[in-house]
Amino acid sequence: xxxxxxxxxxxxxxAVFYQLHVKSFADSDGDGIGDFVGLTSxxxxxxxxxxxxxxxxxxxxxxxRDDGYDISDYTDIHPCxxxxxxxxxxxxxxxxxxxxxxxxxxxxHTSDQHPWFTEARSSRENPRRDWYVWSDSDDRYRGVRIxxxxxxxxxxxxxxxxxAYYWHRFFSHQPDLNYDNPAVREEIWKVMKFWLDxxxxxxxxxxxxxxxxxxxxxCENLPETHAVLKELRSRVDANYSGKVLLAEANMWPxxxxxxxxxxxxxxxxxxxxxxxxxxxxLRLEDRKPLVDIIERTPSIPDSCQWGIFLRNHDELxxxxxxxxxxxxxxxxxxxxxxxxINLGIRRRLAPLMEGDRRRIELMSGLLMSLPGSPxxxxxxxxxxxxxxxxxxxxxxxTPMQWSGDxxxxxxxADPERLWLPLISDAVYGYxxxxxxxxxxxxxxxxxxxxxLIEVRRSTSVFGRGSIEVVKPANxxxxxxxxxxxxxxxxxxxxxxxxxxxxxxxxxxxxGAIPIEMFGGSIFPRIGGEPYIMMMGPYDFYWFRLRWL
Amino acid sequence: xxxLSALPDALLRQLIAVGQVDVLVGxxxxxxxxxxxxxxxxxxxxxxxxxxxxxxVMINSDGGSTDxxxxxxxxxxxxxxxxxxxxxxxxxxxxxxxxxxxxxxKHTALxxxxxxxxxxxxxxVVVLDPSGxxxxxxxxxxxxxxxxxxEVEFLAPCHxxxxxxxxxxxxxxxxxxxxxxxxxxxxxxxPEFSCSGRFASRCLERDIWDHEAARFAIDMWLRTEAxxxxxAVGQIWRPAPTVxxxxxxxxxxxxxxxxxxxxSLRAHD
Numbered sequence: 001x002x003x004x005x006x007x008x009x010x011x012x013x014x015a016v017f018y019q020l021h022v023k024s025f026a027d028s029d030g031d032g033i034g035d036f037v038g039l040t041s042x043x044x045x046x047x048x049x050x051x052x053x054x055x056x057x058x059x060x061x062x063x064x065r066d067d068g069y070d071i072s073d074y075t076d077i078h079p080c081x082x083x084x085x086x087x088x089x090x091x092x093x094x095x096x097x098x099x100x101x102x103x104x105x106x107x108x109h110t111s112d113q114h115p116w117f118t119e120a121r122s123s124r125e126n127p128r129r130d131w132y133v134w135s136d137s138d139d140r141y142r143g144v145r146i147x148x149x150x151x152x153x154x155x156x157x158x159x160x161x162x163x164a165y166y167w168h169r170f171f172s173h174q175p176d177l178n179y180d181n182p183a184v185r186e187e188i189w190k191v192m193k194f195w196l197d198x199x200x201x202x203x204x205x206x207x208x209x210x211x212x213x214x215x216x217x218x219c220e221n222l223p224e225t226h227a228v229l230k231e232l233r234s235r236v237d238a239n240y241s242g243k244v245l246l247a248e249a250n251m252w253p254x255x256x257x258x259x260x261x262x263x264x265x266x267x268x269x270x271x272x273x274x275x276x277x278x279x280x281x282l283r284l285e286d287r288k289p290l291v292d293i294i295e296r297t298p299s300i301p302d303s304c305q306w307g308i309f310l311r312n313h314d315e316l317x318x319x320x321x322x323x324x325x326x327x328x329x330x331x332x333x334x335x336x337x338x339x340x341i342n343l344g345i346r347r348r349l350a351p352l353m354e355g356d357r358r359r360i361e362l363m364s365g366l367l368m369s370l371p372g373s374p375x376x377x378x379x380x381x382x383x384x385x386x387x388x389x390x391x392x393x394x395x396x397x398t399p400m401q402w403s404g405d406x407x408x409x410x411x412x413a414d415p416e417r418l419w420l421p422l423i424s425d426a427v428y429g430y431x432x433x434x435x436x437x438x439x440x441x442x443x444x445x446x447x448x449x450x451x452l453i454e455v456r457r458s459t460s461v462f463g464r465g466s467i468e469v470v471k472p473a474n475x476x477x478x479x480x481x482x483x484x485x486x487x488x489x490x491x492x493x494x495x496x497x498x499x500x501x502x503x504x505x506x507x508x509x510x511g512a513i514p515i516e517m518f519g520g521s522i523f524p525r526i527g528g529e530p531y532i533m534m535m536g537p538y539d540f541y542w543f544r545l546r547w548l
Numbered sequence: 549x550x551x552l553s554a555l556p557d558a559l560l561r562q563l564i565a566v567g568q569v570d571v572l573v574g575x576x577x578x579x580x581x582x583x584x585x586x587x588x589x590x591x592x593x594x595x596x597x598x599x600x601x602x603x604x605v606m607i608n609s610d611g612g613s614t615d616x617x618x619x620x621x622x623x624x625x626x627x628x629x630x631x632x633x634x635x636x637x638x639x640x641x642x643x644x645x646x647x648x649x650x651x652x653x654k655h656t657a658l659x660x661x662x663x664x665x666x667x668x669x670x671x672x673v674v675v676l677d678p679s680g681x682x683x684x685x686x687x688x689x690x691x692x693x694x695x696x697x698x699e700v701e702f703l704a705p706c707h708x709x710x711x712x713x714x715x716x717x718x719x720x721x722x723x724x725x726x727x728x729x730x731x732x733x734x735x736x737x738x739p740e741f742s743c744s745g746r747f748a749s750r751c752l753e754r755d756i757w758d759h760e761a762a763r764f765a766i767d768m769w770l771r772t773e774a775x776x777x778x779x780a781v782g783q784i785w786r787p788a789p790t791v792x793x794x795x796x797x798x799x800x801x802x803x804x805x806x807x808x809x810x811x812s813l814r815a816h817d
Contacts, residue, residue, distance in 0.1 A: 280638075288640045322636050324600050473565030475640035501564055 011052070011100070012202075012244045012268055012373060013305045014463040016453050018051040019312060020378040022059050022081050023419055025400050027411035032418040034399070034410070036077070036086035040093050042402075045435065049381060049446075050453040053100040055204055055246075057313060059087070060104075063113045063173075067313070067392070069104070069206060070111035070174050074191040084198075091199050102244060103195060105203035107188060108210050109174040116187075117175050121161045131184050132175045133167035133213060141167070144219045150342065169210045169219075179211045179228045189235055196236070202244030205229075205266070208259065209249050221251075226258060229265050244268060246307055250319055253297040253306075263301035271297065271306040271372055273320035276329060278310065278366050279352065280321070282359060283332045285496040287478035289325075290366075291469055294480075297371075305463070306372030310363055311380060314393055315344030316352070338388045339395075346395040350383035355427060357383075357445065358538035362493060364449060365540045368456040369482070369491045371467050381449040382438050385428020390420060398423050403436035455517050455542065461489045470504055477502040477535065481509070481545075490514060490543040494535035503530035514543035554656075554663035554752075559607075559646040563667050566642045570602035571595075571692055572670035574661030576654050578611040580678035581620055587678055588624040588643070593685035596637040599692065605642040607664050609657040617678075618645045651758070654739075655766040659757050662748040672696055673748045677739040690784055691742040700782035701744040702774035706735040716798065721768065721805055728813060729775045734783055736768050737805070743770075747779050756815060765808030772809070776816035 008014075026038030036059075046054065058068030061078050068078070077087050094101050110117055119128040138156035146152050147169055156165040157172035166175045177184050192203065212224040236243055247259045247269040259266045274297075277289040300306070316333070318326045326343065333352055334345040345352070353359040360383060367374045379400055386395040398420045402409030408422050408430035415422070422430050438444035456462055465484035472479060476496040482489045488509070494500050506512075506526045514523040523543065533541075555563070573591050577584060588606070595604045608621045622645045644664075650656040658675060665673040672695040676683055687705075694700050721736045751773060756762045761769050774781050 284639055286639045289638070292636075324636075325638060328601055328638060473562060474567070475565070475642070476567060496567070498567075500567070503561075503565075 007242070009242050010303060011242065012246075014457065014460055015052040015100070015373050016050070016368075016456065017053045017055050017102075017307065017373060017375040018046060018049070018378065019055040019057070019309075019375055020400075021057040021313065021397055023057075024397055024410075025378065026402070027399075027413065030412040031080065032411055032413035033080045034419075035080065036082040036090045040086075040090040043090075043093050043097055043099065046094075046099060047097040049450055050457060051099070051376065052457075053102060053201065054094060055375065056101065056103050058104040058106065063111055065111070065173050066171055067397075069106050070109075070113075070171070071106050072111040072113040072115075075194045088198060095199065100201035101199075102202040102204055102246065103200050104206060105192065105195075106206040107177070108207040109168060109170060109176045112173045112175055120175075121159050121166075124162055124164070129162075130181050131178055131187075133178045134162075135165045135167070138165045141213055141215060141219055144169075144213075167213065170207070176210070176213075179225070185228060185231065189232060192232065192236065193239070196240050196243060201242065202246065202267070204246045204248065206248050208247045208266075209251070221249075221255065221258065226261070226265060229259070230261060233261075233265055246270070250317060252320060253293070257298045257300065260300045260304040263303045267303065268305045268307050268373065271308050272317065274306075274308055274370065274372075275310065276316065276318055276321050276325070278363060279316070279333060280325060280329060281478065281495055282363065283328075285476050287475055287493075287495060290370075290478055291471070294370075294467060294469060307375055308367060308370060308372035309375040309377065310367050311347075311349045311352075311377045311396065312375070313377070313397060315341045315346045317342075317344040319343050336388065341393065346386070346388055346393050348384055348386040348396050349377070349380045350428065350433075351385050355383070356538075359497075360445065361448065361452075362495070362538040362540050364452055365491075365542070366478075366493060368452055369462055369489075369542060371465075371482075373463060374456070376449075381446055382435055383428070383433055383445045385423045385425065385433065387421070387423055394420055401430040401434040403434050404431045408434060409436070451518070458517070459487065459489065459544070460484055461487045465489070470506065472502045472504050474500055474502045476500050479504055488512070488545040489517070490545055491540070492533060492535070492543075493540040494538060497537045499537060500535045502533050502535065504533065506531045509545060512545035512547050514545055517542040517544055553649065554659045555667065556646060556649050559644065559660070559664065560667075562642075562644045562646070563664055566605050566644070566668055568603060569605045569642075569668045569670050570696070571599060571604045571672045571674065572661070572665045572668060573604070573606045573688070574658065574664075574673065574675045575606060575608045575621070575678050576611070576648075576657030576661065576675065577608055577613055577617045577621070577678045579613045579615045579617060581613070581615040581617045582679075584617055584678045585620055585624045587676055587683045588621055589626055590683045590685045590688055591676070592624075592626055592641060594688040594692070595641060597685060598689045600638045602696075603639060605644060605664075605668065605670075607661055608643075608645045609648045609660040610645065611652055611654075611657060612647060618647075621645050651763065653763050653766075655757060655762040658766055658770075659752070662752050665745055665748045666752060670745045670748070672742060673745060674742040675740060691740070694782055695742050695744055698744075699780070701747045701779040702771070703742045703782045703784065704733065704735055704738055704771055705740050705784040707738050707740075716801055716805065720802065721809075724806075724809055725768075725772065725775075728809065729772060731775050731781070733771055733775070733781075734785075736771050737765070739767060741767070741770060743774070744779075747774060750777060750779075754815065756811070759811055760804075761808040761811030764804035768805060768808050769812050772812040772816070776812070 023034045025034045026042050027034045028037035059081050060071040061073040062068045119126050120132050209220045211228050212222050213219045244267045247266040249256050250272045256269050273293050277293050280289045334340045388395045399410035438446035461482045461484040465482035468481045470479040478493040507528050509526050512526045610618045648657050648660040674691050725736050
């Protein structure tokens with residue numbers, strides 16, 4: 001039986017998500033690859049971290065030519081990770097702890113090893129032929145941008161078996177499904193139903209803007225794509241409650257806005273542009289980039305929510321910044337060319353912050369207090385490092401560092417057999433940075449992060465409240481209020497590495513008494529005059545405002 | 549007697565908010581409503597286009613304009629053409645408008661600018677002529693770049709001049725400066741310059757600000773100070789296309805210039 005503590009269908013608005021790779025989290029059978037039995041054994045840890053929802057990276061059977069985003073069977077578990085029964089056991093144990101679980105759903109394409117594609121390419125008369133997008137020439141949909149410019153020359157690939165071109169927006173080994181075909185839409189719904197019936201709490205839906213193609217368009221964000229997504233959402237709503245669909249659409253917030261529809265498409269979507277701007281604001285010691293994007297973000301339906309993050313499984317993407325900003329970010333955060341990949345930076349949070357605990361805390365504080373549901377990336381809660389000399393984005397996908405023991409407690413396998421080598425440098429190596437030692441230390445980053453999450457979860461104002469930016473003359477200070485009904489929180493962040501004094505115009509909050517949310521300290525009552533605060537380097541304060 | 553602070557409290561409060569900067573542009577004004585907005589726009593474009601990563605501030609030190617100059621600076625917005633020239637600014641662009649304290653005159657305005665430069669630890673201090681429609685973004689950049697690269701610590705652009713001023717400069721000031729200081733300054737009296745923060749701080753320490761030499765010939769005193777104190781001095785050879793304003797009376801002008809030279813010599817003795 002699956003039990004989830006909160007019955008609130010809008011639970012995702014208050015949730016703190018935790019993203020993890022099954023293969024990197026805990027290995028129970030000694031093959032060097034994490035699995036569901038191992039993950040299940042670590043649920044106590046995740047529960048103690050106070051996160052609400054786990055987001056699992058793809059765990060489907062796959063030839064792994066795109067880190068599992070090339071799926072060859074949508075209704076099974078990759079044998080390396082265990083069995084469906086192992087997954088079910090994990091899910092049940094997670095639910096018993098009040099932890100929800102969402103999984104990846106790659107709608108746009110399959111692996112070319114998927115039986116659907118094998119059938120489709122076998123002959124032009126095959127019933128599944130029309131499940132993919134075929135053409136006798138490669139001049140259809142001319143002008144549509146190529147996403148993976150580093151590796152692909154065209155969105156069409158030649159299939160020598162059936163002597164025709166097939167359409168792919170990503171790698172050529174990932175043929176796009178044809179969503180004009182009702183049978184495809186029906187089959188995808190069956191996939192969703194399969195997992196929802198098992199008890200998963202939702203899906204992170206990969207690459208949503210590209211489902212449908214039309215001549216003479218960019219083949220992105222088309223009304224027909226929205227229609228497909230709305231149809232899937234309505235079927236979810238009709239059959240289940242309390243599920244969440246989280247969209248991946250790396251675009252400006254005004255372009256993402258249609259994916260919420262009128263509350264009838266996605267429940268959540270990532271807010272990609274806010275992420276690099278947190279890093280930029282910190283380095284510039286200037287709130288401007290963040291204020292710009294906050295003010296540019298449109299309102300969304302009440303039932304919807306943004307998903308925000310500092311780091312994830314991909315590179316720190318710099319697609320949603322200007323060229324000047326991108327150059328700045330590369331120069332400041334990725335001086336080693338090896339740290340750069342595509343249009344981004346393949347580094348983890350702690351190395352990006354140069355190991356500075358104060359900066360890590362400030363960034364985590366921003367993540368937890370800005371509008372949206374925060375998503376933590378596994379290992380960042382202990383300040384794990386990266387290895388930019390591993391290929392692709394594997395730099396940030398190395399095994400979780402549980403202890404200072406052999407293989408960091410991740411696996412009993414021979415070290416050579418681990419699917420990725422452990423971080424072993426002197427600063428971020430597992431002997432220095434691991435869960436076990438940080439659990440013993442009351443002032444560790446792990447325990448601090450746990451406390452941060454608890455404070456965030458003590459109120460709904462951060463998940464559901466409106467935001468109003470206060471703009472003191474001191475640009476190094478980012479201050480804003482979050483308001484939900486009669487509850488108001490004041491958040492003040494010093495983005496600078498030097499002490500600052502700031503005069504906040506809080507006259508509209510006159511009479512309120514600020515109570516610091518981490519320690520309960522009482523600050524002087526706000527009056528009509530500017531509220532003066534002294535702040536140490538990278539300090540941040542969260543206040544609950546009370547009119548008493 | 550307690551010396552009057554060069555930094556009025558209103559300015560100090562704003563500088564606290566600005567904090568450390570890399571480049572400070574000073575704009576001393578007195579009834580420059582006709583031209584000042586173009587200068588402000590040029591500075592804005594220069595900052596965003598050519599120095600997007602540097603921390604910058606523009607400070608208008610006004611001598612009591614009655615034609616709305618401060619209000620114009622405060623409210624100057626930027627045209628679409630400006631926006632085409634620039635990218636989206638990375639940083640907050642600070643613009644401060646304050647009246648200066650003390651004796652009326654450009655020297656008091658400059659003292660305020662220098663004091664602000666010291667407080668904000670500006671690496672580069674630029675002073676622009678608010679009456680100069682020739683101020684373009686490129687020209688401002690030319691004045692900033694050599695200082696940021698530490699090529700020179702004082703940079704003096706050359707100006708075309710009114711014929712009567714031209715005679716004063718070419719026949720009197722230039723030879724005198726050359727004779728007394730041993731350097732050939734083509735423009736010893738120009739209203740614009742840029743300098744390092746170190747030089748600005750050095751000038752603040754000098755006991756010159758209440759003297760006649762500062763009052764009437766601060767521009768020349770600054771140049772001779774830079775030369776005499778051994779700062780690396782540079783000149784921008786491309787003259788501005790417009791003509792700097794003529795002095796009202798040649799006799800007064802000669803007196804002031806000679807006086808300034810004598811004061812400079814005394815100070816550097």
